[in-house]
Amino acid sequence: MSEFLQQLVNGVTWGSVYALIALGYTMVYGILRLINFAHGDVYMLGAFFALFAARWLGAARDPNPALALAVLTLAMAGCGAVGFVIERFAYKPVRRSSRLAALITAIGVSLLLENGGILLFGADPKFFPQIVPPRNIALGGGVTISNQQILILVVSLGLMLGLRFIVLYTRVGKAMRAVSHNHTAAALMGISVDRIISFTFVLGSMLAAAAGVLVALQNPKIEPLMGIMPGLKAFVAAVLGGIGNIPGAVLGGLVMGIAEVMVVGYLSPTYRDAIAFVLLIVILLVRPAGILGKATAEKV
Amino acid sequence: MKQIGWLIAVLAVLIVADVAMRRVLSPYQLQVVVLCGINIILAVSLNLINGFTGQFSIGHAGFMALGAYGSAMFSLHIGARWVAKLQALGLPEPIAAALPLLMALLLGGMLAALAGYLVGLPSLRLRGDYLAIVTLGFGEIIRVLILNIDVIGGARGLPGIPGWANVFWVGVGVAAVLALSRNLAHSTHGRALFAIRDDEVAAEALGVDTTSYKVLAFVIGAFFAGVAGGLFAHFLSYLNPNSFTFIKSIEVIAMVVLGGMGSISGSVLAAILLTLLPELLRPVKEYRMVLYSLMLIVLMITRPQGLLGTREISLAWLRRRATPKAA
Amino acid sequence: MSAPLLRLESVTMAFGGLKAVADLDLEVRSGELVGLIGPNGAGKTTVFNVITGVYTPTAGRILLEGRPIQGLKPHAIARHGITRTFQNIRLFSTRCCRDNVCIASHQHTRASLLDTLLRSHRFETDEREMQARASELLDLLGLAPWEDTIASELPYGQQRRLEIARALAGKPKLLLLDEPAAGLNPQESDQLMHLIEDLGPRFGLTILLIEHDMRVVMGICRRIAVLDYGIKIAEGNPAEIRSNPHVIEAYLGEEIPADLGAGG
Numbered sequence: 001m002s003e004f005l006q007q008l009v010n011g012v013t014w015g016s017v018y019a020l021i022a023l024g025y026t027m028v029y030g031i032l033r034l035i036n037f038a039h040g041d042v043y044m045l046g047a048f049f050a051l052f053a054a055r056w057l058g059a060a061r062d063p064n065p066a067l068a069l070a071v072l073t074l075a076m077a078g079c080g081a082v083g084f085v086i087e088r089f090a091y092k093p094v095r096r097s098s099r100l101a102a103l104i105t106a107i108g109v110s111l112l113l114e115n116g117g118i119l120l121f122g123a124d125p126k127f128f129p130q131i132v133p134p135r136n137i138a139l140g141g142g143v144t145i146s147n148q149q150i151l152i153l154v155v156s157l158g159l160m161l162g163l164r165f166i167v168l169y170t171r172v173g174k175a176m177r178a179v180s181h182n183h184t185a186a187a188l189m190g191i192s193v194d195r196i197i198s199f200t201f202v203l204g205s206m207l208a209a210a211a212g213v214l215v216a217l218q219n220p221k222i223e224p225l226m227g228i229m230p231g232l233k234a235f236v237a238a239v240l241g242g243i244g245n246i247p248g249a250v251l252g253g254l255v256m257g258i259a260e261v262m263v264v265g266y267l268s269p270t271y272r273d274a275i276a277f278v279l280l281i282v283i284l285l286v287r288p289a290g291i292l293g294k295a296t297a298e299k300v
Numbered sequence: 301m302k303q304i305g306w307l308i309a310v311l312a313v314l315i316v317a318d319v320a321m322r323r324v325l326s327p328y329q330l331q332v333v334v335l336c337g338i339n340i341i342l343a344v345s346l347n348l349i350n351g352f353t354g355q356f357s358i359g360h361a362g363f364m365a366l367g368a369y370g371s372a373m374f375s376l377h378i379g380a381r382w383v384a385k386l387q388a389l390g391l392p393e394p395i396a397a398a399l400p401l402l403m404a405l406l407l408g409g410m411l412a413a414l415a416g417y418l419v420g421l422p423s424l425r426l427r428g429d430y431l432a433i434v435t436l437g438f439g440e441i442i443r444v445l446i447l448n449i450d451v452i453g454g455a456r457g458l459p460g461i462p463g464w465a466n467v468f469w470v471g472v473g474v475a476a477v478l479a480l481s482r483n484l485a486h487s488t489h490g491r492a493l494f495a496i497r498d499d500e501v502a503a504e505a506l507g508v509d510t511t512s513y514k515v516l517a518f519v520i521g522a523f524f525a526g527v528a529g530g531l532f533a534h535f536l537s538y539l540n541p542n543s544f545t546f547i548k549s550i551e552v553i554a555m556v557v558l559g560g561m562g563s564i565s566g567s568v569l570a571a572i573l574l575t576l577l578p579e580l581l582r583p584v585k586e587y588r589m590v591l592y593s594l595m596l597i598v599l600m601i602t603r604p605q606g607l608l609g610t611r612e613i614s615l616a617w618l619r620r621r622a623t624p625k626a627a
Numbered sequence: 628m629s630a631p632l633l634r635l636e637s638v639t640m641a642f643g644g645l646k647a648v649a650d651l652d653l654e655v656r657s658g659e660l661v662g663l664i665g666p667n668g669a670g671k672t673t674v675f676n677v678i679t680g681v682y683t684p685t686a687g688r689i690l691l692e693g694r695p696i697q698g699l700k701p702h703a704i705a706r707h708g709i710t711r712t713f714q715n716i717r718l719f720s721t722r723c724c725r726d727n728v729c730i731a732s733h734q735h736t737r738a739s740l741l742d743t744l745l746r747s748h749r750f751e752t753d754e755r756e757m758q759a760r761a762s763e764l765l766d767l768l769g770l771a772p773w774e775d776t777i778a779s780e781l782p783y784g785q786q787r788r789l790e791i792a793r794a795l796a797g798k799p800k801l802l803l804l805d806e807p808a809a810g811l812n813p814q815e816s817d818q819l820m821h822l823i824e825d826l827g828p829r830f831g832l833t834i835l836l837i838e839h840d841m842r843v844v845m846g847i848c849r850r851i852a853v854l855d856y857g858i859k860i861a862e863g864n865p866a867e868i869r870s871n872p873h874v875i876e877a878y879l880g881e882e883i884p885a886d887l888g889a890g891g
Contacts (some may be wrong), residue, residue, distance in 0.1 A: 035429050078490030095602040099428050100356060104557055107550060114587035169534040239433070274444060277437045284434055288426060303746065392675035480744055487743040487750065488729065488736045488757065495719050495730045502717035505679055506797055507734030562721075610721055
């Protein structure tokens with residue numbers, strides 16, 4: 001029983017990470033009907049920006065919460081900028097083109113980030129500095145949790161609540177929801193569609209960056225291709241919950257995380273990546289709209 | 301019959317080409333020519349799915365892998381024995397290997413076609429992006445399966461495949477896929493595929509069984525990808541799952557997109573260009589993927605219809621280009 | 628009194644809680660030219676979509692020559708002899724006019740896939756017939772000069788005609804026309820009106836027509852059914868419809884079409 005609870009704790013932690021990344025996918029899809037293939041690579045960039053920020057600030061020499069927070073903030077800001085640039089220079093020009101053109105552009109950006117990363121950072125893994133020294137806390141019943149895991153849970157929850165606040169209770173959020181329904185109508189209401197789209201990308205990229213930093217705390221080996229698998233899994237999570245649906249992304253992320261940890265724990269580690277594909281095929285065949293999604297029909 | 305005449309002419313040309321190239325070109329140049337041919341088959345076969353029918357398929361490497369490994373296993377365990385027997389009777393190897401190689405390629409193609417059928421079925425319910433993701437997942441699943449099945453070599457790869465493929469056989473493959481694609485395009489069945497791409501609802505309302513045709517596109521496209529895989533296997537004599545990753549699928553997509561989706565001649569041109577380009581960029585190998593991805597992005601932004609759009613290079617088109625316009 | 632070609636029995640089409648079509652009974656007899664009118668959102672196109680199999684009705688039956696066809700897929704229904712045009716033009720935009728029309732003949736092809744790939748004699752004859760017939764239809768609809776033009780490059784009025792030519796190529800028993808005169812100026816509407824009137828006797832067709840242009844409807848339809856909020860509120864000949872208080876009331880609040888009260 002205690003093993004199950006331990007797996008659950010690990011699963012929810014990983015699930016929160018997937019949820020953070022999935023939110024970016026779902027927001028962009030909701031607003032542009034585009035699968036942002038490059039999103040997983042923004043997660044990777046988050047980890048690398050944090051690495052450089054940590055080195056620059058010397059956050060590992062004398063670890064303290066303020067420096068760690070600064071590192072996180074800098075990484076999120078950096079990735080927000082990257083998201084903005086990607087949208088403005090790569091996706092905006094193809095907004096009017098066919099869906100396949102947009103998909104291919106997204107694939108191109110993803111490849112660019114990955115291979116650019118290899119060129120700039122080198123393909124070999126780097127060590128992420130310990131800006132938060134690890135400590136294990138016993139929760140009782142044989143279950144332990146590390147302070148990094150607590151951090152993941154707290155920061156994820158905080159960011160998700162923040163996002164929810166923005167989407168539901170601010171004018172920008174309302175504008176985002178309007179644009180995701182209908183660009184033309186939103187524009188006619190006086191909403192600057194371009195700015196809202198940029199904002200969505202920035203938000204999503206910031207969340208992915210946070211995920212990257214949080215994961216780097218726990219798994220300190222980072223390399224330019226580290227975003228591929230988590231990106232894919234987070235995408236599956238978004239589809240699982242209903243792509244375009246924000247609570248769905250969170251739900252999907254948690255399901256994905258728990259399923260993965262359980263499969264690794266109770267079946268075998270070799271199937272770790274396979275479970276994502278299995279979940280994907282199952283949900284697409286059984287309920288393509290996702291758990292919380294609504295199927296939309298085409299008007300004839 | 302007109303058909304038989306063409307067939308003999310093409311075969312004769314290919315035999316001559318094969319003999320001539322082996323005399324004149326270095327092994328490295330020969331390899332590039334063969335790879336061009338294999339990529340042409342891959343690009344044109346993908347064009348049938350993406351370009352003609354408008355389906356998003358981004359797991360083409362999976363079909364290629366099935367054809368490669370399927371044909372390789374046949375040749376290794378059955379084909380090679382036949383050839384040995386025929387050689388014992390006095391036949392030289394190229395002649396003896398002809399039928400077994402053909403069988404291997406067809407079997408590989410059919411295995412891939414079966415997979416194409418299974419992958420095409422979800423297209424009943426899924427559109428656009430979702431279908432793309434399923435095909436991507438399929439490609440990855442195939443690769444992971446190959447990695448984990450030891451009897452076909454797994455991660456270590458599959459060595460010792462008889463090297464029966466040469467310029468002639470690759471040429472036959474290219475000729476076959478080009479002829480079939482062209483015949484399909486200028487026919488009612490081809491028009492049905494284009495109709496599905498342009499407006500599926502209208503096509504269905506006018507009597508086109510859209511599901512059957514979408515699946516058909518997948519089956520034919522996958523078949524030829526499998527044949528390409530088989531030729532690949534029998535040329536390199538060694539297979540490794542790393543040749544069939546998502547990157548390979550992207551490379552084929554890039555060829556189709558660069559050439560122009562729906563244009564057979566475009567795919568041919570682009571396949572040749574994109575096979576030669578990495579060879580020319582060898583000095584700057586580390587930049588290759590970066591340049592590649594930049595090319596994809598710039599292409600989509602500036603000219604999403606590719607080089608030829610949906611047009612074809614045909615005799616009529618060349619004639620129009622050749623005659624100077626009236627003053 | 629022969630059996631009707633098409634009969635809708637208590638057909639209901641509900642989307643969630645909304646009944647786009649409610650309990651509709653409609654009969655169309657062979658050779659008739661029937662009009663289906665009603666304010667915007669009355670459910671007219673939904674009726675077409677239900678007949679052609681785009682939607683499966685929530686309740687009720689649709690009988691073509693006595694055989695139930697509800698629930699069949701659209702291409703099967705097309706093969707049974709019902710073709711249509713669309714409210715928002717749905718041409719095959721990258722193909723030329725002739726190809727657009729040929730595609731509709733696809734269901735009548737005798738050449739198999741193998742015939743096509745090997746270019747057999749059957750394929751060649753089939754193809755020639757298809758192309759010839761397409762040229763004929765295009766000529767009939769005044770589109771001969773645009774035979775090789777890409778559909779998306781046609782002027783709007785010609786695009787509407789191309790949709791009709793295409794629907795005819797399917798050799799239908801029943802032709803459904805969804806607002807064929809939409810966006811046309813009065814002269815074009817007149818020409819179209821006479822054309823449609825001519826189609827029935829020339830091809831042995833039955834036609835069901837949705838239109839907002841009252842001049843066209845009153846001019847050529849022998850019988851008219853009126854829908855409002857998914858319910859049939861009136862049915863009869865043009866004179867009866869014009870003077871029906873329910874119909875006038877349904878259009879109240881909208882600008883009453885000038886032709887509604889006029890003679891014609």
